[in-house]
Amino acid sequence: MGGLLAGSLSATAQLPAYRPVAADLDGSAADACARVHTGAAARPTYASLSHRQKMAGYDVKYYKLDIRLSNTSRDVGGTVTIRARTGSQPLDSLAFELYNTFTIESVVVDGRADTGLRRKGLGDVTAGLAQPVAANTLFEARITYRGTAPNGNAAAIGNALNTAVARTYNVSTTWSLSEPYNAYEWWPCKQTLTDKADSTDVWVTTAATNKVGSNGVLERVTSLPGNQVRYEWKSRHPIDYYLISVAVGPYLEYVNYANPVGGPRIPIVNYVYNQAALNFYRTEIDRTPGFIENYSALVGLYPFANEKYGHSMAPIGGGMEHQTMTTQDGFNFTLTAHELFHQWFGDNVTCGAWEDIWLNEGFASYGEYLSLNAFATPTAARSWLDQAHNSALSQPGGSLFVSDTSNVDRIFSSRLSYKKGAAVIHMLRYLLNDDAKFFRVLRTYQSTYRGSTARTRDLQRLFEAEAGQSLQYFFDQWFRGEGYPTFALRWNQAGGQMYLQSTQTASMPAVTPFFQTDIDYRLTFADNSTRTVRFAQTQPVRTLSVSESRAVVSIEIDPDQWVLNGSGTVVRDAGIITGTNTARLAQLSVYPNPCREQLRLADFSGSNVQAEVADAAGRIVLRQTVPAARPVLQTALLAPGLYHLRLLRPDGTVARARFVKQE
Numbered sequence: 001m002g003g004l005l006a007g008s009l010s011a012t013a014q015l016p017a018y019r020p021v022a023a024d025l026d027g028s029a030a031d032a033c034a035r036v037h038t039g040a041a042a043r044p045t046y047a048s049l050s051h052r053q054k055m056a057g058y059d060v061k062y063y064k065l066d067i068r069l070s071n072t073s074r075d076v077g078g079t080v081t082i083r084a085r086t087g088s089q090p091l092d093s094l095a096f097e098l099y100n101t102f103t104i105e106s107v108v109v110d111g112r113a114d115t116g117l118r119r120k121g122l123g124d125v126t127a128g129l130a131q132p133v134a135a136n137t138l139f140e141a142r143i144t145y146r147g148t149a150p151n152g153n154a155a156a157i158g159n160a161l162n163t164a165v166a167r168t169y170n171v172s173t174t175w176s177l178s179e180p181y182n183a184y185e186w187w188p189c190k191q192t193l194t195d196k197a198d199s200t201d202v203w204v205t206t207a208a209t210n211k212v213g214s215n216g217v218l219e220r221v222t223s224l225p226g227n228q229v230r231y232e233w234k235s236r237h238p239i240d241y242y243l244i245s246v247a248v249g250p251y252l253e254y255v256n257y258a259n260p261v262g263g264p265r266i267p268i269v270n271y272v273y274n275q276a277a278l279n280f281y282r283t284e285i286d287r288t289p290g291f292i293e294n295y296s297a298l299v300g301l302y303p304f305a306n307e308k309y310g311h312s313m314a315p316i317g318g319g320m321e322h323q324t325m326t327t328q329d330g331f332n333f334t335l336t337a338h339e340l341f342h343q344w345f346g347d348n349v350t351c352g353a354w355e356d357i358w359l360n361e362g363f364a365s366y367g368e369y370l371s372l373n374a375f376a377t378p379t380a381a382r383s384w385l386d387q388a389h390n391s392a393l394s395q396p397g398g399s400l401f402v403s404d405t406s407n408v409d410r411i412f413s414s415r416l417s418y419k420k421g422a423a424v425i426h427m428l429r430y431l432l433n434d435d436a437k438f439f440r441v442l443r444t445y446q447s448t449y450r451g452s453t454a455r456t457r458d459l460q461r462l463f464e465a466e467a468g469q470s471l472q473y474f475f476d477q478w479f480r481g482e483g484y485p486t487f488a489l490r491w492n493q494a495g496g497q498m499y500l501q502s503t504q505t506a507s508m509p510a511v512t513p514f515f516q517t518d519i520d521y522r523l524t525f526a527d528n529s530t531r532t533v534r535f536a537q538t539q540p541v542r543t544l545s546v547s548e549s550r551a552v553v554s555i556e557i558d559p560d561q562w563v564l565n566g567s568g569t570v571v572r573d574a575g576i577i578t579g580t581n582t583a584r585l586a587q588l589s590v591y592p593n594p595c596r597e598q599l600r601l602a603d604f605s606g607s608n609v610q611a612e613v614a615d616a617a618g619r620i621v622l623r624q625t626v627p628a629a630r631p632v633l634q635t636a637l638l639a640p641g642l643y644h645l646r647l648l649r650p651d652g653t654v655a656r657a658r659f660v661k662q663e
Contacts, residue, residue, distance in 0.1 A: 015286055018376050024334040024368075025383045027391055027419065032318030033338060033361070034414040036177060046181040046406075047097055047191065051124040054095035055190050058084040061138070063244065064201040065187055071174050071210050071248045074161050077146030078205075080188050084139060091133040094141055097123040097184035097191055102147035104188075109133070109141045123184045143188045150185055158182030158408075161246075166315045166329075169273040173249035175314035175327055178242040180354055180411060189241050194352055194453050196238040205230045206248050213247040213271045213312035215239060215323050216304075235324065237304055238451035240350050245322035247271065247312030254278055258289035260296035260305070268292070269310035269325070277313065284331035285311070287375070291340050294374045295367065299442040303348035303450065309340070321364070323347045333376070334368040334384070341367025344446055352453035354405040358479075359454065361412070362400070362421020369422065385426070385561050392420040392564055396507040397482040400424060401456075423564040424478045428463055430518070430562040431474065437466040469621050470637070477515050478564075483508030485515040486566035487537070487557050490573040498523070498548040500533070500555075501576050503541050507566065514540055516610075516623065522559040525550045532559070538610040538623070538648050543576070587656060588647060590633075594660035599645075601631040610648045616641060635661055 022028075047055070060082060067078030082096070094109055100122050107114040107127040115128035133139045149161035160182035163174040176186060183189045202214040208229045216235025223229055251271035258266040268288050272278045278285075292309060296302050302309065310325040319328040319335050321342030328339060345363035365388070372381040391414065398416045405411060412418075429438045441462045449458065456479055464471050483506050490501045500521060506513055516538055523531045527550075535544055557568045589602035611633055613622035626633060626647070633645070638661045647655040 015283060015290075018287075018333060021332070023332050024372070024376075025380060025387060027384075027387045027414070028332075028334070031414045031418075032335060033320075033364070034318075034412045034418060036316055036318040036320055047124055048121060051095055051097075051120070051126075052192070054093070054126065055097075055192060056087070057089060057091050057095070058086050058139075058190075060084045060190055060195050060197045062199050062201075063189070063197045064203070065244070065246075066201075066203040066205075067187065067246075068205045069174055069212070069246060069248045070163075070206060071250065072163060072172050074149040074151060074163055074174065075147075076149055076161060076186050079142055079144045082141045082143070082188075082190075084141070086133050086135055086137050086139065088135055090135050091139070092129055094127045094129060095190075096125050096127075096141075096143070096188050098125050098143075098145060098188040099123050099147075099150055099185045101150060102145050105144040105146065107141065107143050110139050125188070145188060158185060160184075161186035162316075164315045166273055166313070169277050171249060171273040171277075173247060173273075173314045175247040175312065175316065176245045176322075177316060177320050177327065178244070179320065180242060180408060183241045183244065187244075189244075191241050193240060193350060193354070196240050196350070196452065198238055199236045200234070200239055200244060202233045202235075202244065202246065203230055204233075204246055204248065209250050210248050211251040211253060211271055213251070213269075213310065213325050213327075214245055215243070215325060216307045218269075235304075235307060237307065237323070239323050239347075240453075243321070243323040243347055243350075245312075245320075245325065245327065247314055247325075247327055249273070249312075249314070251312070252278060254282075254285065256286055256289055258292035258296075258302070258309070260293045260301055263296060263301040263305045266292060266302060266305050267308045267310075269308050271310070271312040273313050281331040284333065284336060287333065288336060288340065290375060291337050291371055294371065295341060295344065298370065298439050299344055300446045303343060303446070309343065311336075321346055333371070337368050337371035338364045341370075348451065349446060349449040350453045352455045352458075354411050355402045356454075356456045357402060357411050357417050358400045358421035358424070359456065359459065361417040362425055365418045365422040366425045369426075382561065388419040388422050389561060389564055391415050392423050393484060393566060396484075397511065399482050400479045420564070427478065427517070427563055428474075431471070432463070432466055441466050468619050469623070473516050473623060477512055477517075481508075481512035481515075483512050484564050484566055485517065485537075487519060487568040489521065489555060489557060489568065489570045490576050491552075491555055491570070492572055492574050492576055493548065493552050496547060496549040498533075498546045498552065499543070499576050500535065500546070501541065501543045501573075502535060502537055504537055505540075517563055519563055519565070520558055520560065522556040523548065523552045524554045524556070526553055538612065542648070588645070590645065590657045590659050594662040595635055596662050597634070597636045599633040599635050599659055601626065601633065601647075612646045612648065613638070614644045614646070616643075618644075 062083040064081040109129050112130035115130055118126045151159055160178045161176050165172045204212040205228055208227045212231035214233035216233050219232045219234045221229055221231055252274055254270045256268050270285055292302050304324045307324050312327050314327050316329050319339040321339045326339040342364045346360035351357055351359040369384050372384050402411050432438050444462050460475050485504045485506055488503045492499050519535050519537055521533045555570050590599050608628050609626050611624045611626050615621050640661050640663050642660055645657045
C-alpha cells in the first residue's frame, strides 16, 4: 500500500531508555481519556425504556457499515446491515436507534420494505415489518440513510462523528467516538452493552487521497470511479457498539510488530498524520510492541492477535480504545499503555453496565502502573501510584459504583472510575498477597468472559475463589462504599516486645464507618535495617504485640502504598505497655457443637466483636461481626469440618474456641 513504512522494532528493550516525564506520572493519561468523554454533554438522552424493551426482542449477530465519509465534513450516508436472531417471541417491528436529523431512505427486512416508520425522541426508530419474523429465527435488516452528524454540547449530542484540523500538522481528519451512548449519532444501531455483535464489516468510501482506519483486518482497498476508494475492514471477534470506529484522513501508514510468547507475530498498524508526526512520535509508537508482549505475559495473549492492533491519529484531546485500532491525538508512555490495556479490559471483556465502568477504566489505568514497573523505574511507578492515591483522596467521598448512569461526567470521573478504580485493584493484589494468584485471577477473568461482558460481582467471585473466603466485606467497602480510612498508630517497646495500637477513622463514617483491611507497618531500627509487620485492622481500635528485641527508632504506615488511606499519625506512647491487652487469651464456650446453621457464644458480654474463622489448614474462611445484643455466628455457608474461632474485642482481648460444622 502507498505510504506504508515498516518498523523494524519488536520490543521496547531495543528503544532508547525511557526517561519519565511529568505527563506520564501525574495522571495526565487517565485525565485525557476521561476528558474525551466528559467534554461533551453531561446528561445525554438515550433510548427510552419502552424502546430498549423492543430492541431486547432480537440479538445482534453481525453489523456491516457501508458508508461514505470525507475527512473534511460530518456528512455520512450509506447502508447498514444488521443480522440478528429473534428471541422467544415473533418480531412484527424492528426497533433501532438513529439520531433524528438523519433521513432514513429505506428499511428492508428479509427483502421486504418496511410498512412505515415511527420516530420518537432524539433517536428511537421503529420500522413496521411487512411480514413478522418468527421466534428464534435469523433475519437481515438493511437500513439506508443519509445526513450530517450532530455537533455541539447540548442535549444528547456527544460529537460521536467529528472533523477537525490537527493544527500542528495542518491535517484534517474525521473520526468517531461513540462511548457511552452516541453511536446513533452517525449510524443506525442497537446501543445495548450486553448485546455484542459476533462480527463486523466496516466499508468506507472516501477520496483516494485518504486512508480509513477501523476494526479488524483490512481485506482490500477497492478503487472506484471519481477518484474514490473503498476501505473494506473485517473483524470476526465479538464487539460492542461503541467500539466500532472509523478514522479518515490523508494518513501515512507505519507498521511495527509485537512478538508475544506463545502467540503469533502481531502487526501494529499506525495511521499517523504525516512524516513530521511520525518523526516526532516514532519512539513512543515503538514502545507499543513491548507493552503488548508484557501484557500478554501477565494477563493472557492479546485477545485479537489473529487480526491486529493499531492507532489512528485524530485531534480528540486524548485517546479512545476502539477495538484493535485505538484513536489517539498523540503518543506518550502512559496514554499508549492505558488505551492498549483496554483491549483486554473494556474490549475483550466489557463492563456489563455503565455502573461498573471501573472494570474498564480502573484496569486500563492500572495498566499504566504495570508498564511503568516493567519498562521504567520503581521510582516512576511509585510516583504514578502516589498521584493516583492523591487524586482519589482529594475528596472525602465517592463510590466506584455509578448510581447515576445518565451523567457522563460521573461515569468517566477521573478521580473515581480511573484513579480509585486502579487503587482498588492494587488493594486486591495486596489482599491476595501472592502475585501468582493475582494475575491468575486476571487471566481467568479474560478467558471466562472473553468476547462478552462482566459485572463487578463476576470479578468478585473469581477473587474469592483464589482467596478461599468471602470478600463481600471488601466490595461493600470499596465498590459500593465511600471514602477511605486513616490510621493513628501508638507504639512502644519494652522487654523484647513491640506494642502497636492502631486506631482507624473513616472519611465518610455515615456511609462506610469502618474499613476492614490489613495494613503494613515498617519498623526501622537503630542500624537502619527494617522489618515490616502486617497488621489486620479488624475493628476500629486494634492492639498487637510482636516479639522484637532490636531498638526501634521509627515506624511508617503503609510504606509501599498498598492501601488507599489518608495521612496517618505515629506516636510513641509508654502508656500502652501493659501487656494485658495483647497477651490475654480467653477460652470461649460455644454451642451447639457440632453446629449447622448457627453457632452460639456462651458467657458473652460487652461490645460487638469481630470473629475470624480458620479451617484446619489455618486459612481464614470467614470474617463476621458478632453483635453484643445477639451473640450468634452464622455458619451456614461453611463446608463440613473442623474450625478454629477467634474473637477480637476492641480492648485487644482475644477469645478462642474450636467447633465442628456438620452436613
